[in-house]
Amino acid sequence: MRRLITLWTLGLVLCLTIGFALPSFASVDPDQLGKAVIEIERLDQMRSGLASTLEGMTEEPTIGTFKAVCAPVGKQAQQIAQENGWQLRQVSDKYRNPLHKPQNLTEETALAEFREHPDLQGFWQQDEQGVRYFRRINVEASCLACHGVKEDRPSFVKSKYPEDLAYDFRVGDLRGMYSLIIPELQKALTEK
Ligand code: HEC
Incomplete structure (x- = not known):
């Protein structure tokens, strides 16, 4: 009888150990990790x-040409997320579209991490939501037409984004980040 109890206890301990250890290993499909990096680089x-x-445009830009940079990127991000069952958004504390404001401590901390470490391009993290990937967005010379000096912003920006904070940037500044969540396999399957 005592032996049985010992065996049972041992079994229980083993099950518990494996049970707790598993989620941190087998939670996402490794192919998804590579795909996530590629999709974000493309975006x-x-x-x-x-x-x-x-x-270098010489003629006065039309509203059409001015609108056709970051709004399409936002749409494409949504499409990528939908096709892959991921969550993907752009985040910036100096945001133009208020939807891109940091939404929680995780996002605020990730932005602070990028700001503190200018060489950090991207990093992975895991929490109860799944596996997260963050990728930095830097300001390039071509961004300044719309994210440069406040007074020089295109008029559609001034009128359409009254809460705009995304100006007065310089080349090389941190503009924001892409924030991606790949849900854990188990959750992804049960939610289908
Ligand atoms: C033609 C004008 C224009 C140019 C050029 C431009 N942006 Fe934007 N950017 C916008 C507008 C407008 C939005 C808000 C889009 C929306 O409503 O989602 C925006 C939004 C963003 C966002 C999302 C966060 C936020 O503030 O809402 C990021 C990140 C961003 N831009 C980065 C860049 C970078 C990096 C470049 C240069 C490679 C760049 N932009 C060039 C107009 C521009």
Whole structure:
């Protein structure tokens, strides 16, 4: 009888140990991690590409050309998230669209991390929501047409974004970050 109890206890301890250890290992599909990095790099290149088309423009830009940089990036981010079952957003404490304001301590801390370490390009983190990936966004020369000196912002920006804080940046400044959540496999499956 005593032996049985010992065995049972041992079994219980083993189950508990494995049970607690598992979530930190087998929680997401490793292919998703690589895909996430690629998708975000592409998204960021899309913005740089669109912004660079405005550089050196001689004629007065139309509202159409001015609008066609960061709004499409936001739409594309939503599409990527939808296709992959991820959550993806842009975050900035000097935001133009108030939807991009940091929403919680996790996002605030990640931004502070990027600000404190200018060489930090991106990092992973895990919490109860899943696996998170943060990627920095820096200001390039081509961004200044719309994120430079306050008075020089295009008029559509001044009128459409009354709460705008995303100006007076300089090249190399931290503009914000991409924040991605890959839900844990278990949750992703049960939510389907
Ligand atoms: C043609 C004008 C224009 C240019 C050029 C431009 N942006 Fe923006 N940017 C905007 C507008 C407008 C928004 C708000 C879009 C929205 O409503 O989601 C914005 C939003 C953003 C956001 C989302 C956070 C926020 O503040 O709402 C980031 C990040 C960003 N821009 C980075 C950049 C970077 C980096 C560049 C240069 C590579 C750049 N932008 C060039 C107009 C521009």
